[in-house]
Amino acid sequence: MTGSRPASALGRLALQPWLWAWLGALAVWLATIAFTRGQGAGEVLTAAFTFGTFFVIVAIGQMFVVTLGPGNVDLSIPATMTLAGTVAMKLMDGDNGMLAVGLLAALGCGLAVGVFNYGLIRLLAIPPIIATLSSSFLVQSTAIWTNRGLRIKPPSALADFATAKLGGLPALALCVIALAGVMHIVLTRTPYGRAVIAVGQNPRAARFAGVDVDRTRFVTYVQAALFAALCGFCLAGFSGGAALNMGEEYLLSSIAVVVIGGTSVAGGFANVPGLWGAALFLFLLVTMLNTFGLGAGIRLILTGLIIIAVIVIAGSSSRKREG
Amino acid sequence: MSALARLAPPRLLRALLPAVSLAAILAAIFWLQPRTASYFGLNLLLNLSIPIALATIAQMFILCVNDLDLSIGGYVSLTACITATWLNDTPALGVLALLLCVVAYAAMGALIHLRQLPSIVVTLGMSFVWLGLAVLLLPTPGGQAPDWLRALMTLKPPYVPFPIVAAVVFALVVHVGLMRSAYGVVLRGAGGNPRAVERAGWSLLHVKLTLYALAGLFGVLAGMALVGLTTSADANIALRYTLLSIAGVILGGGEFVGGRVSPIGAVMGAMTLTLAGSFLSFLRLNPDWQIGAQGAILILVLALRALINRAERRAP
Numbered sequence: 001m002t003g004s005r006p007a008s009a010l011g012r013l014a015l016q017p018w019l020w021a022w023l024g025a026l027a028v029w030l031a032t033i034a035f036t037r038g039q040g041a042g043e044v045l046t047a048a049f050t051f052g053t054f055f056v057i058v059a060i061g062q063m064f065v066v067t068l069g070p071g072n073v074d075l076s077i078p079a080t081m082t083l084a085g086t087v088a089m090k091l092m093d094g095d096n097g098m099l100a101v102g103l104l105a106a107l108g109c110g111l112a113v114g115v116f117n118y119g120l121i122r123l124l125a126i127p128p129i130i131a132t133l134s135s136s137f138l139v140q141s142t143a144i145w146t147n148r149g150l151r152i153k154p155p156s157a158l159a160d161f162a163t164a165k166l167g168g169l170p171a172l173a174l175c176v177i178a179l180a181g182v183m184h185i186v187l188t189r190t191p192y193g194r195a196v197i198a199v200g201q202n203p204r205a206a207r208f209a210g211v212d213v214d215r216t217r218f219v220t221y222v223q224a225a226l227f228a229a230l231c232g233f234c235l236a237g238f239s240g241g242a243a244l245n246m247g248e249e250y251l252l253s254s255i256a257v258v259v260i261g262g263t264s265v266a267g268g269f270a271n272v273p274g275l276w277g278a279a280l281f282l283f284l285l286v287t288m289l290n291t292f293g294l295g296a297g298i299r300l301i302l303t304g305l306i307i308i309a310v311i312v313i314a315g316s317s318s319r320k321r322e323g
Numbered sequence: 324m325s326a327l328a329r330l331a332p333p334r335l336l337r338a339l340l341p342a343v344s345l346a347a348i349l350a351a352i353f354w355l356q357p358r359t360a361s362y363f364g365l366n367l368l369l370n371l372s373i374p375i376a377l378a379t380i381a382q383m384f385i386l387c388v389n390d391l392d393l394s395i396g397g398y399v400s401l402t403a404c405i406t407a408t409w410l411n412d413t414p415a416l417g418v419l420a421l422l423l424c425v426v427a428y429a430a431m432g433a434l435i436h437l438r439q440l441p442s443i444v445v446t447l448g449m450s451f452v453w454l455g456l457a458v459l460l461l462p463t464p465g466g467q468a469p470d471w472l473r474a475l476m477t478l479k480p481p482y483v484p485f486p487i488v489a490a491v492v493f494a495l496v497v498h499v500g501l502m503r504s505a506y507g508v509v510l511r512g513a514g515g516n517p518r519a520v521e522r523a524g525w526s527l528l529h530v531k532l533t534l535y536a537l538a539g540l541f542g543v544l545a546g547m548a549l550v551g552l553t554t555s556a557d558a559n560i561a562l563r564y565t566l567l568s569i570a571g572v573i574l575g576g577g578e579f580v581g582g583r584v585s586p587i588g589a590v591m592g593a594m595t596l597t598l599a600g601s602f603l604s605f606l607r608l609n610p611d612w613q614i615g616a617q618g619a620i621l622i623l624v625l626a627l628r629a630l631i632n633r634a635e636r637r638a639p
Binding site (some may be wrong): 014071075120123124126127128133134135136137138140141142144145146148252255256258259263265276294295296298299300301302304305306307308311312 | 391393394434438440441443444445447448449450451452453454455456457458459460462476516566571573579609611612614615617618620621624625626628629632
């Protein structure tokens with residue numbers, strides 16, 4: 001990206017990797033309200049921000065992991081979400097006074113899973129995909145064992161906060177927009193963020209340049225698990241309790257949001273704004289297909305084809321950048 | 324470890340690891356419940372490992388060229404749905420649809436190769452497509468297994484239970500094809516050093532087409548075997564096969580890089596994972612820990628392999 005810079009601001013904008021996700025989200029939203037003749041335009045956006053929030057929380061963590069380079073994917077995100085949500089709900093047992101304890105417990109679960117994941121990667125010298133896959137089996141079992149099929153209601157304060165709206169936008173979404181802003185600065189301006197990108201581009205070169213590769217990877221895996229735990233906590237609060245399958249769709253979606261958002265799967269190249277664009281895009285896409293009256297099957301097929309189309313287009317434009 | 328390294332070379336130990344793990348878990352089950360050590364018991368224990376083993380072989384073909392297939396679970400679900408509907412009602416249409424599935428898999432490989440795309444993302448997208456097609460075909464669980472398939476899957480050969488016969492046959496056929504044949508060496512070489520293979524005059528496109536088509540074929544077989552056992556299908560029937568198949572290949576000694584895979588190991592890995600699930604019920608432990616047991620065994624075997632590798636590095 002640091003090669004030849006186009007002079008005009010518009011030219012620079014066209015090269016931004018996150019642009020496509022946002023344009024896609026806008027196009028899909030316009031198509032939806034054109035179909036309904038403007039009815040429910042605001043409600044659709046509110047819903048998109050509500051549900052997009054949860055995707056963005058996990059995708060931030062997944063993005064840092066993916067940026068570490070080929071083979072780095074966290075497959076334990078759904079299990080971590082479920083475990084954190086279940087443990088927190090069980091501990092709080094609907095009591096507002098226990099809110100802080102519940103949040104700490106959820107984050108504690110995340111911390112434990114993250115440390116365990118990295119321990120496996122480091123001690124067994126196995127690819128992160130396999131390490132997080134194996135640990136996700138264990139974590140999922142722990143969640144099943146804790147949950148025992150019960151659905152404990154979240155404390156009313158948490159439920160109110162998770163569903164609250166400020167001027168048409170969900171309060172939680174506003175918090176996560178701020179969170180994304182902070183993580184954008186962490187990625188682009190802090191030594192840690194730079195280290196993640198450097199390791200993703202070339203771990204050997206990063207090591208020679210004085211980057212502590214092991215510590216960078218450790219922090220990244222712990223961070224991804226912490227975000228997954230946070231998401232599980234919020235989602236359980238939002239949906240009236242923790243369910244055992246609550247993380248299921250986040251396995252593939254967290255990867256999809258990262259990729260559509262313009263982060264390179266080969267690593268070493270990431271951006272935060274694209275995560276929000278991609279999360280909104282994916283939700284609005286489903287809404288649009290629903291509005292058109294298409295069934296679940298067609299919806300899934302089109303979602304898949306669009307993910308592939310995005311990667312084909314993104315792939316060819318990144319080659320142009322290199323060449 | 325060094326004493327062990329002197330007794331047996333690490334290479335041999337590593338090759339034996341999948342077999343030892345399988346034997347260990349079988350022995351543990353026999354010890355807990357001696358009645359399973361019978362024709363009938365083994366049949367019950369290993370029945371469901373046939374489709375998982377076939378899906379694992381499919382995943383192994385993809386891992387052979389350092390790609391990863393996140394769509395095999397959805398694909399097996401789709402082929403299971405086709406088997407339980409079209410293949411049963413209008414066999415000609417069913418066979419055609421299953422052939423098209425294999426062609427689509429090969430096309431997926433060609434797309435990944437020609438545009439140099441990350442396999443994870445393309446197969447991730449395709450997993451939605453397969454699932455969508457399966458939902459279209461069978462919106463609610465149902466369908467019926469063709470009678471001949473049902474008969475085949477419940478076959479009772481003399482002396483040796485059918486799942487073992489099937490596992491041995493599939494493992495040997497793929498072993499001979501991939502590990503012993505001339506083109507098999509090219510296929511694996513493409514994972515080890517693609518440029519060298521290309522310079523030697525082999526088409527990498529052809530290699531990818533072949534491997535993805537083979538994966539598609541074994542995915543079809545997995546779907547058919549699954550329906551033969553369960554007698555009906557459902558769009559979500561095999562979604563967990565994606566992760567199980569990756570785990571199976573790795574458990575069987577496969578690695579992510581360099582075209583290092585082992586068909587026999589992969590089949591044993593799949594069987595070990597299936598047995599890990601049943602192991603707990605024989606321990607009279609909480610079934611909640613069933614998935615956890617699979618994870619624990621995976622970690623245990625990988626830890627042993629890491630120890631062996633460390634011993635190898637220390638040895639002169």
